[in-house]
Amino acid sequence: MTRKKVKLVYISDDNARKATFKKRKKGIMKKVSELTILCGIDACAIISNPCDSQVEVWPDPKGVKQIIKRYQKSSVIDETKNMNQESFVMQTISKAMYKLDKHRKENREKEMNIAMFDYMESRKVPENMTITDLRNMDKLIQEYISDIRNKIDQIA
Numbered sequence: 001m002t003r004k005k006v007k008l009v010y011i012s013d014d015n016a017r018k019a020t021f022k023k024r025k026k027g028i029m030k031k032v033s034e035l036t037i038l039c040g041i042d043a044c045a046i047i048s049n050p051c052d053s054q055v056e057v058w059p060d061p062k063g064v065k066q067i068i069k070r071y072q073k074s075s076v077i078d079e080t081k082n083m084n085q086e087s088f089v090m091q092t093i094s095k096a097m098y099k100l101d102k103h104r105k106e107n108r109e110k111e112m113n114i115a116m117f118d119y120m121e122s123r124k125v126p127e128n129m130t131i132t133d134l135r136n137m138d139k140l141i142q143e144y145i146s147d148i149r150n151k152i153d154q155i156a
Helices: 014-039 061-077 085-122 131-155
Strands: 045-048 055-058
Touching (some): 014 045, 085 131
């Protein structure tokens, strides 16, 4: 026989809530125990009872302290792989800045190509060109000329 689906809402009846708590607590402790046995890992469970001040731990308080200490030491040692929100955002920003610089450079080269071909068609220097732009265009033209000479040498 299958179980009916449990609605995840606060149980208002005190007795039913306490009974459910006891059953679920027992199930969680059993699952942690099985997990440690089947997978060969260290695990612990700490469950605080809302009805009284008693805290239940598995396997025992001493074992739980050892597992927590080992976890805290391992997270400090492996700090290079851990990433907080600030470092993640900084890494994302630096990647975006690198991409932006790369695209700006590509766009600048394309603009120079267009300006060079416009000059070749009309024999007029574009009006909005600065000295730096003209030097970049001269460099681009020299690169094209050297590429053409290399191809001619390969053919001949």
